Amino acid sequence: MPGSSQPLLTAITHRWESGLAERLGRSDVVHVVHRCADLAELLGTVEAGLGRVVVVSSDLRGLDRAVVSDLGGHGLQVLGVHPPDDEDGARALRRWGVTEVLPADADLATLETALERLLGERAGPASDWDRAVEDELEQEPAADPGEARAAGAEDADGAPAAGDVAADRDGPGAQEPREPHEPEDGVPGRGRVVVVWGPAGSPGRTTVAVNLAAEIASPVCGVLLIDADTYAASVAQVLSVLDEAPGVAAAARAADQGTLDREALAALAPEVLPGLRVLTGLPRADRWPELREHAFADILEISRQLADWVVVDVGFGLEQDEELSFDTRALRRNGPTLAALEVADQVVVAGAGDPVGLQRLVRGLDALDEVNRAPRTVVVTRVRASAVGSDPHRRVRDALARFAGLRDVHLVPDDRAALDGALLAGRVLREHAPRSLARQALRDLAERLTGGAGAAVPAGRQPRRWRLRSSG
Ligand SMILES: Nc1ncnc2c1ncn2[C@@H]1O[C@H](COP(=O)(O)OP(=O)(O)OP(=O)(O)O)[C@@H](O)[C@H]1O
Ligand SMILES: [Mg+2]
Numbered sequence: 001m002p003g004s005s006q007p008l009l010t011a012i013t014h015r016w017e018s019g020l021a022e023r024l025g026r027s028d029v030v031h032v033v034h035r036c037a038d039l040a041e042l043l044g045t046v047e048a049g050l051g052r053v054v055v056v057s058s059d060l061r062g063l064d065r066a067v068v069s070d071l072g073g074h075g076l077q078v079l080g081v082h083p084p085d086d087e088d089g090a091r092a093l094r095r096w097g098v099t100e101v102l103p104a105d106a107d108l109a110t111l112e113t114a115l116e117r118l119l120g121e122r123a124g125p126a127s128d129w130d131r132a133v134e135d136e137l138e139q140e141p142a143a144d145p146g147e148a149r150a151a152g153a154e155d156a157d158g159a160p161a162a163g164d165v166a167a168d169r170d171g172p173g174a175q176e177p178r179e180p181h182e183p184e185d186g187v188p189g190r191g192r193v194v195v196v197w198g199p200a201g202s203p204g205r206t207t208v209a210v211n212l213a214a215e216i217a218s219p220v221c222g223v224l225l226i227d228a229d230t231y232a233a234s235v236a237q238v239l240s241v242l243d244e245a246p247g248v249a250a251a252a253r254a255a256d257q258g259t260l261d262r263e264a265l266a267a268l269a270p271e272v273l274p275g276l277r278v279l280t281g282l283p284r285a286d287r288w289p290e291l292r293e294h295a296f297a298d299i300l301e302i303s304r305q306l307a308d309w310v311v312v313d314v315g316f317g318l319e320q321d322e323e324l325s326f327d328t329r330a331l332r333r334n335g336p337t338l339a340a341l342e343v344a345d346q347v348v349v350a351g352a353g354d355p356v357g358l359q360r361l362v363r364g365l366d367a368l369d370e371v372n373r374a375p376r377t378v379v380v381t382r383v384r385a386s387a388v389g390s391d392p393h394r395r396v397r398d399a400l401a402r403f404a405g406l407r408d409v410h411l412v413p414d415d416r417a418a419l420d421g422a423l424l425a426g427r428v429l430r431e432h433a434p435r436s437l438a439r440q441a442l443r444d445l446a447e448r449l450t451g452g453a454g455a456a457v458p459a460g461r462q463p464r465r466w467r468l469r470s471s472g
Contacts, residue, residue, distance in 0.1 A: 007033040009051035011042040016104035023108045058082040058089030064256040065096040077118040092258025191304040195340045198350035199364035200316040204381035205350045209313035214428035215446035217276035224307035226279045228336045229315040230288040233281025240426025247280035249290045255298035262305045293335030312340045341372040353380045354387035362404045384414035412441040
């Protein structure tokens, strides 16, 4: 920032506070306007409009990704400091989107260089992830794309390289709306996210998500099924994984604390069939505030490192709560759904095969257009003559061609006996009713989505079930 000294706030734990405040007090780049004792005081000060840049320490109680994002939303630049040699603290800050991270004993010249870099940036809430990635790239310049991948790779299993993640976020636009996610074919270890969405009225989202995941999974093709429905989670029950499984709420907590990595996520997601892991949903609908969208975005990013395919069962709501989105601390119940749709490589849209379900599906597709442009496959479930008349498959296709311009719809016949039996047994169709018509339709769907990369277990061959616990 040329010329004038900029107002600075600090919120640093006791141990490093006075030393840092003393050094910063001698700076020409900034002047300390308030030294906050804790996070509550910092947030109050920020609300009052004080400060242009803030120094926070990684061990400040309550600091997490949402707070960092909130500070950015108030136009503040954030410099993170961590106890010297505390690599975990440094990593947590970066994961939360802090791009300038220094040890707390950094000298004034180093602090000022970092502050100048920050103050030279545009203010405003850039994407946390983009910032962290840019920071990684700055630290490890690579001569060619192959080297960039090696430099950014997080582990030998082919976690995404920073270069790969940044590839479609090029240009000046850290603050510009993101392009819809480009599928990244050919990037090893980068799992693909399939979001199963559908309008209100229980159109069969969970049935499709669970069975799709089970059809794709095999010992050589890892799938993580995530229940992110903030209105009516049910995957745990459908698969008979007892709801003591900590699931998505625990993963969100770990993400907020910056401790969620591939191993931590694996520990929270039990393997229920060979190759199929499950991150169960919120045990009670009123606990939806525990699944915040920032944390969920983190979970999805790490899920791609854990599994080849990530199948997400989301809630029906797509409203963006515009008035709330100005307040980045406000919780949005549809946030996880929107976060999942934002990064989805493919979307499966489930609709119910009756007149009300079809009408909701047509309207739902319009609503989905507003928030997502990823390739999509429309699936109509419970297709039956008693609801739409004779030759129900043709009628459903005709209706969707006429009212939604859809030429290609995947149909799942109504198969009450198979679905009820599977639900009662807490098993997937592949296990419980492998020859049923519903199973065959869902297996075809899996093949269609994966191009045959999934398990493709022939009807009749039942895989061995690995259960953690069973309520049945
Ligand atoms: N092809 C099918 N044939 C018969 N019943 C089905 C079929 N698909 C789903 N069902 C049944 O419809 C009901 C609702 O399905 P499901 O729970 O998958 O819907 P949902 O969209 O996830 O609902 P929710 O709003 O609870 O999230 C369940 O009882 C399920 O067994
Ligand atoms: Mg459901």
